[in-house]
Amino acid sequence: MTTTRSTKCPLGRTKCSFLLCLVVSATVFLVIQLTEITAREPPILAPLPCRPFSDQCQAFLPAADGGIKWHRRDCQIERYITDKNFQCSNLMADLHFITRPLSQEEADYPLAFILTVHKELELLVRLLRAIYAPQNVYCLHVDAKAPREYRAAVQNLVGCFPNVFLSSRSETVTYAGFSRLKADLNCMSDLAASKVGWRKVVNMCGQDFPLKSNLELVRYLQSKEWRDRNMTPxxxxxxxxxxxxxxxxxEIVGSHVALIKKGVKKDPPPHNLDIYFGTAYYALTRDFVHFVLESPKARDLLEWSKDTYSPDEHYWVTLNHIREAPGNNIGGGWEGGIRAVKWEDQEGKVHSGCNGRYVHSICIYGMKDLPWLIKTNSMFANKFENHFFPEALDCLEQWLRNKTLGNASVPIESSWLLATRGNSNRDA
Incomplete structure (x- = not known):
């Protein structure tokens, strides 16, 4: 016969029940706290496989012995920037920004850049990386109608750089509207007050990409032809x-520009100015920027331009043909080579065709357009899209970085490399 013995709590049934309850409660509380801490920790981003360079791209890159190819290190830009927990201290190295002037020549001639953007976050980061140098200064105008998430990501990005900032005022930009001109002027006002001693300002949009390194831009803008002159083709x-x-x-804000009624005539231009027609893109001296912001003629032309169509295509070039404008180019024409664009109506005349696709009569470049771009001797190319023919931008970006680092007069840091040579892909 088996006797079952009960184990009695030496403290008494009531106290033991209380202690058991306390232990269970403490355990549950500890589990909850650990769960919350784990939830607050940033998730570890699994590395993504890098998109390989197109076989056609290898022809643009320095040859490697034994058939060893170039492999991209950088494939998670958008994930990186949109991660709310990313650290500015790591960004420069992780995204391969160049962190020192690559020559004394560049350090002595800082440039200013105006970027007007509203979409394509990854393209923006790659563009900024391509034109970035610590001695330069950069003003980004983010369209007021851009998605909140996009603006927040751009704000986080520029917050990591002492020489990159958002325009103090944002416009709701309308294609061909006065708001597009105002976006540039807002950044110009900010740059005019900058303590950086920039020499010339260049404007770009988020779908541009440079064809010249910073050193090449400095040399081109200081060349005999352009040293003291504005470039407004x-x-x-x-x-x-x-x-x-x-x-x-x-201007129908954020939508389009329309004629008033069936066509109401404007008054003649102020100060009897001759109106010119050109591109919306330029390279301007600092003295000319002060003239734009302070001259009565410039202010009057600006006011007169408010109800015109695409005023940025006449405003800069008209002012640059005023005799008293600093750095004027009164006898100038289309020269300057600011941007390489394949317009659809110029096919068979200026170029042999678009190897990507036309959008609004402008070529979105594909791989087979790169030889034409590289031969143009232009400063910038327009335009690219991240989700259409991304291999073209991959290749052009690496070609430019190789050229940039190849002309550097300082030791190259490993974090500046966008790609490496090897037998397998290496992720950033």
Whole structure:
């Protein structure tokens, strides 16, 4: 016969029940706290496989012995920037930004850049990385109608750089509207007050990409032809363009620009100015920027331009043909080579065709467009899209970085390399 013996708590049943309850409660509390701490920790991002370089790209990169190819190190830009827990202290190295002037020549001639952006976050980061140098200064105008998440990501990005900032005022930009001109002027006002001693300012959009290294830009802008002059490609306004400035237009904010009624005529230009027609893109001296911001003629032309069509295509080039404007180019035409663009209506004349696709009559570049781009001797190329023909930008970016580092007069840091040579892909 087996006797079952009960184990009695030496403290008494009531006290033991209380202690058991206390232990269980403490255990549950500890589990909850550990769960919350784990939830607050940033998730570890699993590395993504890098998109390989196109076989056609290898022709643009320095040859490697034994058929060893170049492999991209950088494939998670957007994930990195949108991660709310990313650390500025790591960003420069992780995203391969160049952190020192690569020559004394560049250090002595800082540039200013205006970037107007509203989409394509990864393209923006790659563009900024391509034109970035610590001696330069950069103003980013983010369209007021850009998604909140996009603006927040850009704000986080620029917060990591002492020489990159957002425009103090954002416009709701309308294609061909006065708001597009205002976006540039907002950044110009900010840059005019900058303590960086920049020499010339260049404007770009988020789908541009440079074809020249920073050293090449400095040398080009200091060349005999352009050293003390503004670059505003354009000509006297042709007859078929005159309606843009002889009739009144209204900007439908964030939508489009439309004629007022059936065409209301404008008053003649102020100060009897001759109106020119050109590109919206430029390279301007600092003295000219002060003239734009302070001259009565410039202010009056700006006011007169508010109800014109695409005023940024006449404003800069017209001011650059005023005799008292610093660095004026009164006898200038289309020279300058600011941007390489394949316009659809120039196919068979200026270029042999678009190897990507046309969007609004402008070529989105593909791989087979790169030889043409590289031969143009332009400063920048327009345009690229991240989700269409991304291999073209991969290749152009690596070609430019190789050229940039190849001309450096300082030791190269490993974090500046966008790609390495090897037998297998290496992720960043």
């Amino acid at each position: 354009g000509i006297k306004q042709p007859p078929h363009i005159e309606k843009r400035t002889k009739l009144q237009y209204k």
